[in-house]
Amino acid sequence: MTILIKNGRLVDPANGIDGPHDVLIDKGKIAAVDKPGSLDNRGGSRPQIIDAAGCVVAPGFLDMHVHFREPGFEYKETIESGCQSAAAGGFTSVAVMPNTDPVNDNRSITDFIHTRAREKGIVNVYVIGAITQGLKGERLSDMADLKEAGVIAYSDDGRPVMSNQIMRRALEYSRMLGLPLIQHSEVLDLTCGGCMNEGRVATELGLKGMPTEAEDIMVYRDIALLKKTRGRLHVAHISSAGSVDLVRQAKAHGLPVTCEVTPHHFTLTEDAVRGFDSNTKMSPPLRTQRDVEHILEGLRDGTIDIIATDHAPHDVADKQVEFGAACFGIVGLETALPLTLGLVREGVIPLSKAVEMLTSRPAEIFDLKKGSLGVGQDADVVIFNPDTEYVIDVSNFKSKSKNSPYNGWKVRGRVTHTLVSGKLVYSYSN
Amino acid sequence: MPLSCRHILGTRELTRKDIETILDTADSFKEISTRQIKKVPTLRGRTIINLFFEPSTRTRTSFEIAGKRLSADVINISGSTSSTVKGENLIDTARNLEAMCPDIIVIRHSASGAPWLISRFVKSSIINAGDGAHEHPTQALLDLLTIREQKGKLEGLSVAIVGDIAHSRVARSNIHAMKTMGMKIRVVAPPTLIPLEIEELGVEVCHDLEKGIRDVDVVMMLRIQMERQDQCYFPNLREYSNLFCLTNEKLKNSKKDLIIIHPGPVNRGIEIALDVMNGPRSLILDQVTNGVAVRMALMYLILGASDDNSN
Numbered sequence: 001m002t003i004l005i006k007n008g009r010l011v012d013p014a015n016g017i018d019g020p021h022d023v024l025i026d027k028g029k030i031a032a033v034d035k036p037g038s039l040d041n042r043g044g045s046r047p048q049i050i051d052a053a054g055c056v057v058a059p060g061f062l063d064m065h066v067h068f069r070e071p072g073f074e075y076k077e078t079i080e081s082g083c084q085s086a087a088a089g090g091f092t093s094v095a096v097m098p099n100t101d102p103v104n105d106n107r108s109i110t111d112f113i114h115t116r117a118r119e120k121g122i123v124n125v126y127v128i129g130a131i132t133q134g135l136k137g138e139r140l141s142d143m144a145d146l147k148e149a150g151v152i153a154y155s156d157d158g159r160p161v162m163s164n165q166i167m168r169r170a171l172e173y174s175r176m177l178g179l180p181l182i183q184h185s186e187v188l189d190l191t192c193g194g195c196m197n198e199g200r201v202a203t204e205l206g207l208k209g210m211p212t213e214a215e216d217i218m219v220y221r222d223i224a225l226l227k228k229t230r231g232r233l234h235v236a237h238i239s240s241a242g243s244v245d246l247v248r249q250a251k252a253h254g255l256p257v258t259c260e261v262t263p264h265h266f267t268l269t270e271d272a273v274r275g276f277d278s279n280t281k282m283s284p285p286l287r288t289q290r291d292v293e294h295i296l297e298g299l300r301d302g303t304i305d306i307i308a309t310d311h312a313p314h315d316v317a318d319k320q321v322e323f324g325a326a327c328f329g330i331v332g333l334e335t336a337l338p339l340t341l342g343l344v345r346e347g348v349i350p351l352s353k354a355v356e357m358l359t360s361r362p363a364e365i366f367d368l369k370k371g372s373l374g375v376g377q378d379a380d381v382v383i384f385n386p387d388t389e390y391v392i393d394v395s396n397f398k399s400k401s402k403n404s405p406y407n408g409w410k411v412r413g414r415v416t417h418t419l420v421s422g423k424l425v426y427s428y429s430n
Numbered sequence: 431m432p433l434s435c436r437h438i439l440g441t442r443e444l445t446r447k448d449i450e451t452i453l454d455t456a457d458s459f460k461e462i463s464t465r466q467i468k469k470v471p472t473l474r475g476r477t478i479i480n481l482f483f484e485p486s487t488r489t490r491t492s493f494e495i496a497g498k499r500l501s502a503d504v505i506n507i508s509g510s511t512s513s514t515v516k517g518e519n520l521i522d523t524a525r526n527l528e529a530m531c532p533d534i535i536v537i538r539h540s541a542s543g544a545p546w547l548i549s550r551f552v553k554s555s556i557i558n559a560g561d562g563a564h565e566h567p568t569q570a571l572l573d574l575l576t577i578r579e580q581k582g583k584l585e586g587l588s589v590a591i592v593g594d595i596a597h598s599r600v601a602r603s604n605i606h607a608m609k610t611m612g613m614k615i616r617v618v619a620p621p622t623l624i625p626l627e628i629e630e631l632g633v634e635v636c637h638d639l640e641k642g643i644r645d646v647d648v649v650m651m652l653r654i655q656m657e658r659q660d661q662c663y664f665p666n667l668r669e670y671s672n673l674f675c676l677t678n679e680k681l682k683n684s685k686k687d688l689i690i691i692h693p694g695p696v697n698r699g700i701e702i703a704l705d706v707m708n709g710p711r712s713l714i715l716d717q718v719t720n721g722v723a724v725r726m727a728l729m730y731l732i733l734g735a736s737d738d739n740s741n
Contacts, residue, residue, distance in 0.1 A: 198626055199626050199627050200626075200627040200630045202625070202626070203625040203626055203627055203628055203630070203631070204442075204602070204630075204631065205542055205543065205564055206542040206561070206562050206563030206564030206565070206599060206602060207542050207543070207562075207563075207564070209625075209626065211626075275546065276542070276543030276546045276547060320521060320547075321520060321521075321547070322520060322539070322541030322542075322543060322544045322547060323541065323542065323543045323547075324541050324542065324543075324562070325541060
């Protein structure tokens with residue numbers, strides 16, 4: 001099967017390309033990239049043409065932080081539905097977190113997820129193994145065995161590794177394995193029972209707050225440990241001004257630390273919680289305008305490496321309850337692109353940088369042969385129209401769950417085609 | 431003269447005109463409770479459900495009496511406390527009650543925002559009788575009525591609210607309502623019991639009881655919640671009382687016409703000394719009497735307003 005993507009603006013940061021180029025795909029790989037029209041007679045048999053006029057053609061996005069809930073919580077999401085949600089959002093690769101039931105802290109669960117992904121998944125599914133057994137923070141999981149089974153990183157996400165000693169050991173041990181640790185930075189005895197950011201709005205609403213210090217202290221601790229252990233630390237969903245500053249300083253000292261931000265932490269503040277909509281409840285919580293400004297600065301100066309969604313689908317039964325009792329998290333995959341393009345329109349980062357943060361940079365951090373449209377690469381491609389304006393309607397989500405605070409938002413930027421290994425896995429139709 | 435809102439979820443949503451209307455109406459209803467036959471037919475045929483997920487004597491009884499004095503049918507339901515922890519079935523419960531066509535559902539719940547949640551799923555009017563640490567609007571309104579009766583006005587008065595501000599819905603509702611009515615508010619407590627950025631609500635913060643009450647017209651004492659003793663908000667009750675118990679000694683430099691209110695229940699001798707509680711400046715029982723009048727007023731105004739709409 002040969003596909004020729006014509007007339008688009010190719011944005012491929014890995015190869016330093018941003019301009020009008022056509023892309024020829026053959027046998028699931030990128031066969032050629034060249035000036036518009038120059039590939040028209042290539043590809044032997046008549047290729048299928050995708051007209052990308054007015055659109056951006058880019059490497060398919062990578063989301064290094066999703067929860068697909070399988071095994072254990074299939075009523076919220078499955079690997080199959082999660083992959084469809086990813087494809088609709090322009091993501092061709094995702095990395096699934098291990099807080100399933102049972103927890104992915106051993107090879108059999110990793111194998112199960114890989115098998116499931118092969119059978120049902122329409123995008124590439126990478127697997128993250130647990131740092132500690134059962135996410136309990138007490139004993140290390142079989143980290144080498146998990147690597148053998150193909151995990152690309154370790155995380156106890158949803159929970160932090162609270163123990164200083166265990167975190168130190170995990171950083172040391174993982175250095176031998178060459179894989180990064182992804183930390184959910186939250187000091188639990190500062191947030192206990194909290195359900196939103198501590199401060200003005202929590203005070204007004206009478207909701208228990210989660211102070212930013214709970215995040216800052218753990219980011220600081222991990223960085224302090226990193227100096228000797230020299231493992232690799234990736235800070236998940238950074239949300240506080242202080243944490244951004246800490247990561248910036250650590251990078252300036254040459255420490256092996258990277259971090260990610262979610263679209264909701266650069267588009268929303270704690271003010272969204274007024275009215276008690278549980279779709280604004282996430283962990284870490286929505287912070288203040290000051291925190292958002294520090295995050296934007298971190299995006300501008302490169303302190304923040306990548307954008308990840310923390311896609312956390314929850315059934316209506318888990319959300320349509322009192323705010324304090326609702327589950328944390330939102331559906332992220334299908335709103336990430338327009339929200340990220342908002343950064344571009346506001347001049348925070350250029351388009352090529354936004355694409356890099358969704359493609360080649362995560363591929364680099366997690367050592368994946370993805371995120372590039374160089375000749376010979378897997379033909380994982382997204383095509384999107386950055387100008388299409390529409391209103392987000394959660395009922396159109398491919399995800400099984402509809403928990404999103406963006407329902408009804410007017411946004412710009414729509415995915416028109418998503419290809420994985422040269423196969424069309426999503427195309428937008430009215 | 432209907433109110434600007436269909437539900438009474440919090441004082442934050444009430445306008446100055448709303449509050450004045452409620453207090454004036456309550457004033458005129460007070461007389462009913464002094465009659466030998468304490469009943470008027472105003473809400474005959476109307477149904478009011480008291481849905482209480484938290485234990486309450488005073489507030490629940492007050493709502494029940496208020497409804498009955500207006501001839502409404504009042505039904506009391508106590509939700510099991512276990513379901514409040516997990517939040518299970520709250521909407522289902524509300525929808526089931528809704529199916530029996532009540533006119534007003536009065537709800538008390540330990541979770542902040544619970545009445546908001548229910549109000550999105552039912553057609554009946556909701557009165558918040560206290561939600562978590564968020565709001566307790568009828569308490570604030572009866573406090574205002576009590577203060578206005580005594581002082582003849584609200585505008586310009588200054589109030590000290592003393593005690594566990596962090597966990598108090600009474601404090602929040604009073605702060606919103608008092609700001610709306612042009613009053614000055616100071617909160618007095620150890621820093622551990624004052625929530626972050628409370629100044630944003632337009633109040634002054636003080637950590638010294640004697641100084642904090644020296645120049646005010648009203649002192650509102652809040653109940654110290656005994657169950658929080660072991661959460662390190664203060665070392666122990668003895669030390670708390672030494673610093674923050676309202677005694678005649680602490681009152682010696684206060685204004686002569688200072689009045690003292692307390693939403694109850696009182697921990698005698700812990701946040702307020704017995705002789706102060708039973709002394710001439712204390713209006714604690716007037717508050718309880720006024721509670722009935724304020725709740726009658728709200729029921730009347732809410733249902734009166736919906737009558738206008740249906741015509």
